[in-house]
Amino acid sequence: MTRPFVYSEIGKLKTVLLHRPGKELENLTPTRLKELLFDDIPYLELAQKEHDVLASVLRENGVEVLYVTELLKETLSQDENLREEFLSDVIKYNNITSKSLAERMKEYLRTFPTEEMIEKVISGVSFKEVNLGYSSLASQLRREFPFLIRPMANLYFQRDPMVTIGRGVTINRMSTNIRRRESLLMDYVYKYHPDFKKNDIPRYYDLEDPFFIEGGDVEILSSKVVAVGISQRTEPEAVELLATRLFQSDEPFERVLAFEIPESRAFMHLDTVFTMLDYYKFVIHPKLQGVIRLFSITPSKYGIHITSEEGEVGEVLKKYLKLPAIQIIKCGGDDPVVQDREQWSDGSNTLCVSPGVVIAYSRNYVTNSLIRKAGVEVIEIPSSELSRGRGGPRCMSMPIIREKID
Template identity: 30%
Template sequence: MSKVFVENEINPLRRVLVHRPDVGISRISPKRAEELLFDDIVHLPRMQEEHDVFTNVLRQFVGDDNVIEVEQLLYEALEADPESKEEMIKLVIEHEELPKAYGDIMRGLSATALTNLLVTGYHAPDDHFFFDPIPNFIFTRDIAVTVNDHVIITKAAKEARYRENFITRFIIFAHPIFAELQAEGRVINLNKIDQFPPSKKGESVSIEGGDMMILNKDYLLIGCSERTTPYGIRALAECLFAKGVIDNVVQVNIPNDRSYMHIDTIFTQINTHDYVAFKPIIADGLGSNVQVFTASGEERKYHSLQEFLIKEIDANTRIIFAGKGESPYQDREQWTDGCNLVALKPGVALTYDRNPVTEEAFEEAGYRVVYAGDLLKAFSDGIIRPDEVQQTIITLPSTELSRARGGSHCMTCPIERA
């Protein structure tokens, strides 16, 4: 049986959760875009084509069965656990403030129809929209994070993403793939009010997966950002320390700004010693600082994330800067996810194809930059195998995907690495 285990950001990927852009995204209008957390409206067919290239690359490296669609997990969980299904329907009816009659309709739907409704908001038999779509569900990184042998169900900061939390909680509590985790108490649910109550100062718990990275089995990095609160970080750290999951929680304070909504918009790891980052914040410490909380109660502080990495993680740390660390290129290419990469294995990572100066930086650092379509053809023609690919940055088509403000790191939720 496959395990659920992730102890860093770069070990060979084994299983990953994704979500293909669905018809709900086609309902975003210019007037509703900001409310639904999109910066632009997108062309769904092209976006789906681009996402298919992305998942085709993933499948080449980890296998068809290990690139798992969360919508399929939702369907299977609805089939497997009628009791949890009822709780899920009640949560959605209450949150969306729907008439009770809608709940009766939902109870009468097949698992396939109910899955589609919960994800898109669309009830096909009546050609009626019950509620808003959840277009950000393509960013599966945000819904849950595996830290060593535990899974943390995150808590969204924005109401537009609350239904994603409901769905994730339901899947992890009802799907057989997570049954062992449940039985052994290895699930931490940030949405449990009794476990993580508001602080006496009125602070709330809010942590999204894009702000969480496990650097190694002893260090969990969490960005304190537009979407993740200081109290949420402290509350989670205390829980992780009490359970013995991790020894150090590293809080990286970054500007509360849409441009840097999560730490992975300005920083990701791609190799044993190599990271990609936005220089002004990660290296220069502009509007940023680092606090290290430890299980022993000791605390340490650093001026920048780069300083912390060199002193506590790896003296040989090398940071490749988006746009070569020069404006206006670094600002443009940070905005188009030049820092947001996911590693398939050490030294092989996925990024978008629209950051040319950052691509030059990769080449100068010794990486080969290859377009995803060309690599897939090389696999098909038998020219090279996935296991032979080394020291390579794979660029993905991104005309529409990049409009959603999230890169390959955002679109992957690893649940197993070697």
């Protein structure tokens, strides 16, 4: 495997990271949906079939598909001490602070082969699985939720825990404790997997950094311009820190465009508001097109310089991407009812596999029809279950390598 290489949203996708949904979805409960960031409980068998269609479409388009669980297994299988270090971090990131409870949990997880241990960490460990006896007062008093280790139900949205930017990565500090553990998996892969560690891959953000940032808020618009959303999940301080590090690196990026997104479940990340389809074509939620505040961040002798941008999103993109024109396709078209409905089911969240070829949910048929009319090929995938987690094809995929574009 070569080192990461992503300088656009639309260059031909060569290698991508996925997570096939597993038993963690079956450990969702109605009373804990909000805590686990779900609105409904997907049916696992069908969700897996839908996800397999996504992977199949990617392979048919010449994309190498990697799975986070396989990479983590290859990483931890190298060294028993590394596996033990990982277990300690699992305990830490699950906020298990009782020493006796932590030891019991480690003892339990040590009994599994590496692959099964990883599955347990992701799917969750319930109180009834571990014989705690009366070793821990905390375990006796905190049984209101049946899991000692909570399920990583959001892990199939691989866009958020990390981002490939240029030849480096960010390992993100997620905004909620329930998702912060997801970044730990790729932290280990990039530190210790033989295919990654030998390349000395730079990190432009780390999960120990103090501010929240999630990958759905980061879009690499060109080799010069990165867009980052200031959202429900990404703090402005994180955007400044990321911009500073990019400008101090050897990367060619010259500008970070910061988009202030209203804090709403429907607009949780930048890529739920708009995504890039082709060199000058974007799909965007029309209700936000004229109300998003934009800021331009550039390097200066003092670190960074920030200016407020005036005008609609399309005009700002045209200006800084140095394009003669910008074509905006409205998610849901002109009907406000359809706009809201298809925005809710991620009509704006497409995954570009090559310039002018995107993957989208079939349920967003109005938006998909408009994208096709704009000259973009749309490959539709089913989504009755995957969409229940509030994320589309882009949310589910993390590009590792894209071909360079002109």
